[in-house]
Amino acid sequence: MAEGHTQVIAATPVREVDRDAAEGLAATPAIDARDLTKRYGKVEAVRGIKLEVRPREIFGLIGPDGAGKTSTFQILAGVMEATSGVANIFGSPAREMRSQTGYLTQSFSLYPDLTVAENIRYCGDLRRISPQQIVARGQQYLRMFDMDRFADRLAGKLSGGMRQKLSLICALVPQPRILLLDEPTTGVDPVSRREFWDALAHLSADGLTILVATPYLDEAERCHRIAFMHQGQILQIGSSTELCASLNAKRIELRTPDLRKTESILASHSGPDDDILDVQRFGDRLDLLVRDPDQAQQQVTEELTRAGVSIEEMHVDQPTLENTFVARLRALGQDLHSSEFPSRHNHSSLRGQIAIDAKSLLKDFDGFTAVKNVSLQIRNGEVYGLLGANGAGKTTTIRMLCGLLEPTGGSMELAGATGNLRSEAVRKRIGYMSQKFSLYDDLSIRQNLDFFAGVYGVPDAEREEKIRWVLSFSGLEGKQDQLTGSLPGGWKQRVAFGAAILHEPDILFLDEPTSGVDPLARRAFWTMINRLADTGAAILVTTHYLEEAEQCNRLGMMVAGELVAEGTPSGIKSRQTGHLLQLIVDQPQRAVDLLKHTTEGWRVSLFGERLHLITEDAPEIAIQQTTQQLEAAGLRVFSAREDRFSLEDVFISIVEKARLEGKVSLEK
Amino acid sequence: MTLTGLFRHLFSYRMRALVKKEFNQIRRDRRLQISLVLPPILQLTLFGFALSSNVSDLRLAVVDDNRTPESRELISTLTESKSFRLAGYYASVDQLGDAVSRGDADAGLVVPYDYARDLARQRPTTVQLLLNATNANTATISRAYAQGVLQSYNVNLRQNGIHLQVQPTVAPNLARRGQIQLQPAFLFNPGLVDSWFIVTGVLGLLLILNSTMVASASMVREREAGTIEQLLMSPASTTEIIVAKIAPLFFLLSLMMLAAIAVLRLVFSVPFRGSLLLLICAGCLCILSGISIGTVIATFSRSAQQAQLTSFFLNPPLASLSGALNPIEAMPKWLQPLTVLNPVHHFAAIVRGTMLKGGGFADVWPNFLGLFLFTLVLVSLSVRRFRKQLS
Incomplete structure (x- = not known):
């Protein structure tokens, strides 16, 4: 992503606050945690974190296993008492605000031998919602998540993705103001995952505040802001663009005929003090994290030429959130140092x-x-x-x-x-x-x-x-x-x-x-x-x-x-027809809704403040048309440009195109 | 597979790993351990004492037409025993009959007007016992008691050359006062310790039910946890998997059987007249058939809970159609042949045959054969089912 866009994005939260101020909410953050500590015996799971989540925000919590994410969730959900510190939901202690929070735990907490509708009914009854309201809201959300066909299906017979959506519906029926989601998409397939996140984006635009933990950083990119948690502390908070920029590094995608050899050559020249910070091998490329891309490209070319390895492609790009995360953890000395596998047989x-x-x-x-x-x-x-x-x-x-x-x-x-x-x-x-x-x-x-x-x-x-x-x-x-x-x-x-x-x-x-x-x-x-x-x-x-x-x-x-x-x-990606456009607009969710009217739903998706649109037209024409369409509806388009397809975009396109051709058995 | 091949199989490193894993799992499973230790002691003792058909404190209504010291002595002999207590005197047999049918009394005794005179003349005399046979079992038992009491009373009298007989009449049939005299002789259990009958039957039930429960739980666990797939992808063959699953259970259940036999001997003083080896062999067969039943149940169940419920469903017919707790002769004729299909029945017959009667293989071989065939059929059925489920 070009530097210029970062500026625009940095400006957007201000606009959010303005809107909130108009509603008189700016003074009270949705979630306000200060000096929050949780001790289990001698173990300190949460060590004095400070966290402020604004209303309507999708806020991501990322960090390695055992960083204290689940403990934080349990405190904020009011199901566990903090050892010390403040955990406020809309200005009141979390425990008193339990009726305002919906909490999705890591484990599946529905009754597998009740139907979808019965599960919703049960969750509503627990919160003393009137039967009419349960039915009305249940239907509304089932429709929103495209699940109304399955109201009579047993929850135990649902696929992983649908179960998670049902859990979400059950949490939504009491109409909470805050949703706490602890790794909601583990084991959920990409298509359902995208639908799940589209639904979250929709809910947040409707006024819901969402705090979500995820081990998957491509998902975290869909949050407005992210907090990076490690060993019970929050190390960094910012939008994904800010976090990536804070690394002060670039990513070089490198393709050579012999990746194994290239990796071992470059790895010996990389480290926190070298120009090449990190080398990671992918299926058909290497990702280098470098400080100065020009200097690094030169160094790579020299080293590889000396070793007799030809370079097929070298391409400079922004680091991903995953690069950032891994680099941060490695800088903290958290790299997994495992001994060499004692291999006795060579195949x-x-x-x-x-x-x-x-x-x-x-x-x-x-x-x-x-x-x-x-x-x-x-x-x-x-x-x-x-x-x-x-x-x-x-x-x-x-x-x-x-x-x-x-x-x-x-x-x-x-x-x-x-x-x-x-x-x-x-x-x-x-x-x-x-x-x-x-x-x-x-x-x-x-x-x-x-x-x-x-x-x-x-x-x-x-x-x-x-x-x-x-x-x-x-x-x-x-x-x-x-x-x-x-x-x-x-x-x-x-x-x-x-x-x-x-x-x-x-x-x-x-x-x-x-x-x-x-x-x-x-x-x-x-x-x-x-x-x-x-x-x-x-x-x-x-x-x-x-x-x-x-x-x-x-x-x-x-x-x-x-x-x-x-x-x-790369082959699959290059064979993909169509183009990916990235737009930044002032009312992203409205833009998504508008675009979904004129094109197939899967082609439009919201990643935090960035809107992705997959189009079969030439990019220039599509940009022009889309901008016109959005501006005609009174929206402002800050930027629009073509971006590279991610493998996920490709996968979703392939699945959706196959679905259009009549191959429908996504849910048996 | 040749025998040596089989042995090599049984002692292979894989087998060792599989069996060790099972033992490790059992070691962590408190519930399983408890269910292997507690039942022999608790169930046997409980059943032995609670299911015993001893009857006490029956209310005895009396019509004393004789009113002599001799008649009063007879009445007090009866009511001073543990079995009867005096419910009241009535003027006539009709009133007494009413009292019994109203339920004011459980039994009635009629002493004729010439009772003392006959005794004095050293002539046999007859007293009448009326029994409320609504509870047929109690009626039979009280009759036996009354007979027992009078028998010992007779011994006293006989020293004086006098003989007294009891004439039982079952209440609903007051009109037909039978003249049949019973002279029962209880062989092999002369004291009529009915707990011997119960505990020898319970032993078989205990083995079958516990084997079924333990086996179904442990077989279904692997499937419930989802680890079965991982196991199937390992080089272990289905035979190895099954044998490794059954062997530790069989071993532990055999220990349980020995403990149960010890309880029989030590707590209930059941005599040991026959071959211990024969008994243990039969017990092993019984355990194996129980394990097979459990395995078959497990192959039909998706969860431990389901398996548990299915075995609960299986318990009552296994217990009631076995002759372990109640005499087979008391069942309707058309039900009786079904007991032949029940391993508990055969095992109970073998236990009673060897422990109480002192019979050898020659005496119990039909039951042994029945048990053996049953086990064979069940084991092969369960192995087939298990294999089918695996593939």
Whole structure:
């Protein structure tokens, strides 16, 4: 984003305040926390934070696992008493204002055996809302979230995204003035996530104040302001643009034919005191965080030419929020220093061989075709990302690929085996990390690791060393006797990942491995995944986070049981037709509503103060037309320009276009 | 699979890891541990004492047409026993009949006018006992008591060469005063300690019900937690998974069985006349069939709660159609054949046969065969179901 726009954005909050002043609200912040402290015994979870959230604001709280976000939420929701300090909601103590706050916890808190309507009714009854109002508001929100078709469905049968929307509706029915959302989109697919955030933007424009915590920084960019929390303290508050600018660095996207080699060359020249601050590897590019882009480009060119690596593309851009976050944490010395994986087997000889070969896979469940005509090949040494909305058939496909499920049609070859994919010899070569539940909660961490090492036959001589590595990788040294069930989600994922690769598989299936994992740990995951691929393993990953999907060498996108797009991340992006426009206007939500009337809803989305519009027209014409349209309605357009597609934009376009072609089975 | 192959399988590193994991999980599961320790002691003792059919303090109405010291001695002998207490004197048999049918008394005693005279002449004499058979069980038991009391009274009298007989008449049939005289001889349980009957039956119920419950809970847990998929992707075969799941449970349930047998012996002093080995073998079969029932239930259930409810549904028929708590002969004819399908029935028969009767294999082999066949069918059914569920 160009510097000039930052100015405009900085000006917008002032306008917000003006509007609030007119309503007489400027004097009272919606949320006002001062010197807030929470101690659990000796542990200080929240250490004197100061936080002021303005009315109508979407305020993001980001930070690594264990930063004290959930404690802060519980205090503000009035369900937990602070050890000391002030926590006021509209000028009164949070505990007294509970009727004004809606709180969405991390866990699903609805009744799975009640229907959607019954759940809403129950939540309304609890807050003593009159039945007529419950019905009226319930219908209003169900319509708003495009869920009115599902009023009679059991909550337990909803997909993750719809459950979260239902939780949101239940929180909204008592008409709170403040919404507290603690990681509301964990495990929710990109399409539903975008709808969820569109709904939040809508609600905030209608006057609701929203405080939201998220481990996903592409989501945080949709907040007006963000607070960066770490070890119980708030280190920084600002809009995402401000936070990124505060890093005083630029990002260089670099593409070379040999990323592994390039990474190791540049990594040795990077550090907090060097010109190159940080090197991060993605699926088909490297991201360099640099102080002075010109100087850095020169240095990179010199170093790589000396090593004989050619440069395919070098491109300077603004750092992302994720870059900023990771760089900040690393500056605080929070980088995960795990010991080197004690690799005993090298699968390099397998490199380039086809590990997974699926031809026209078909799966029928009682007349419902979950997967049709899916063909894909994954070679050793490759990281393949499988993307898709909930219900797109991703999980069914993985289960067929790894031999858990017999396909109805098509042929499968796995690790050279074609007939019996479930033989002991095949499974010994496979590592598998299933969605969420791959460890025994009622065993200690150590017992879990011992079990997986034992069942996969890791030789005794290697066992100790490898288990030590997992503990170091997950940052749980010395806690090995802790009960696994007591670990927060992110840590459990780290142990589960470690357990899945203990036996050094040459084919690895990872189903949403990083769900609920903070950005720093996610980075450690991907470093490890890349390293495994470098030693010759074939890796299949699924994720709901498109930013993360950029880490894959190749991607496959599934819609309604079919593979609709496949290629490298850049390849898929470049094949995308149409253009992404970024507009900054004075009444963003009104602009969104206006534009949604004249174009398909998915093409318009609000990211904080920035409005994204996907158009099939030439950018100049589209900018002109849109500006005219908005100004005719009395809105002011501060800036409008073309921006690069994010992978998420591409994914949503692909899904929506497929949906228009009649491939509708997003929600079975 | 050859036998050596099987053994290599059983002692492989994978098997060790699987079994160790199960034991570790059981060690963390307090509820499971408690349900393995408490039932043998609590259930057996409770059932043994509470289900015992001892009857006491029955209200005895009396018509004394004789009014002599001898008749009063007879009445006081009866009412001083633990079983009866005096409810009142009535003038006529009709009044007494009314009192019994109104429920003012549980039993009536009629002493004829010539009672003392007959005794004095050393002639056998007859007294009449009226019983309210609304509760048939109580009626039968009170008759037995009255007979018992009179028998010992007779012994005293016989020393004087006199003999007294009781003539029972069941109240609704006052008109048909039967003349049948019972001379029961209670073999093998001469003291008629009915807790022996109960606890030997409860032992089988205990084994089956607990095995079912524990197995279904532990089988369904893996599915409920979602870890089953992870387990299936490991190189462990389905056989290994099943054996590793069953083995620790079987081991612990066997320990429970030994504890239960000890309670039988020590608390209830049940005699041990037959082969202990035979009993333990039957017990093991019983546990295995219980585990199989539990596994089958688990394969049909989505959650531990569902499994629990299904086993609750299964309990009553297993218990009541077993002959463990009530005599099979008391069931309607058409229900009786069903007991053959009940492992509890066979096990109870074997326990009673060996412990009380001192019978050997030759005596109980039909039941043993029944139990064995039943276990075989159930085990193979459960393994099939489990495998099908896994794939």
